[in-house]
């Protein structure tokens with residue numbers, strides 16, 4: 001089994017506050033490996049370091065120590081084998097949905113005509129055929145997420161990095177999007193690193209769920225193989241007795257960390 005992404009013994013220390021001497025170790029000695037085609041979710045308490053790990057995988061942030069490998073090669077700079085989808089809206093408001101999807105392709109050197117054809121096909125795949133000429137403000141939140149998904153997948157990345165991509169959506173739209181992502185993933189089997197607060201979402205979508213400790217110095221404290229059959233419907237799978245059992249097992253590890261995470265946030269705010 002080939003590894004798509006390896007984070008080996010990663011430590012990340014930030015300078016914190018105004019005092020130059022003051023340092024905060026967000027991530028400590030964390031190893032996380034994702035096989036080609038594997039869907040892995042990372043859950044952990046608020047502020048523990050999930051986004052920091054994703055930024056490391058994206059090559060947007062350099063670790064203080066440890067190394068990152070992409071398909072066996074050391075990562076230098078931006079991870080060009082990866083596509084990202086973040087919590088915040090990433091669409092350019094002055095471009096139509098179609099232009100938003102086309103721009104990444106054109107940046108890669110695809111001709112305008114070919115980029116248009118591919119972008120139209122991706123918009124259709126995410127259920128937005130006929131919406132290409134709308135601007136982001138003319139689309140619903142779910143439609144904007146679909147556009148962002150088309151934008152990410154159109155570049156055909158081997159690794160997909162997602163940081164709470166659906167957290168702003170209402171529950172029905174969210175479940176529709178989760179099922180769509182699972183269908184698209186099943187068709188093309190990319191490696192996915194999915195960050196979420198939501199344990200139900202993590203279990204419903206993933207092959208494996210990794211639980212991070214509360215910070216400072218977050219690190220994995222549990223790893224669970226999700227042996228639920230696929231294809232899955234994220235709403236239906238939640239009532240499967242095995243889902244409930246996995247949820248109980250993972251929550252027993254996560255619960256104390258969530259409580260520690262809240263205490264930590266309150267201390268930081270004080």
Ligand SMILES: Nc1ncnc2c1ncn2[C@@H]1O[C@H](COP(=O)(O)OP(=O)(O)OP(=O)(O)O)[C@@H](O)[C@H]1O
Nearest residue numbers: 014015016026045046047048049050051052053215
């Ligand atoms: N550039 C930075 N400078 C200083 N501290 C930072 C920086 N980026 C993150 N941190 C701190 O590192 C810790 C981890 O942050 P991170 O955003 O990775 O957590 P998270 O688990 O993704 O949070 P959430 O669940 O709330 O999205 C936090 O305490 C945060 O304040």
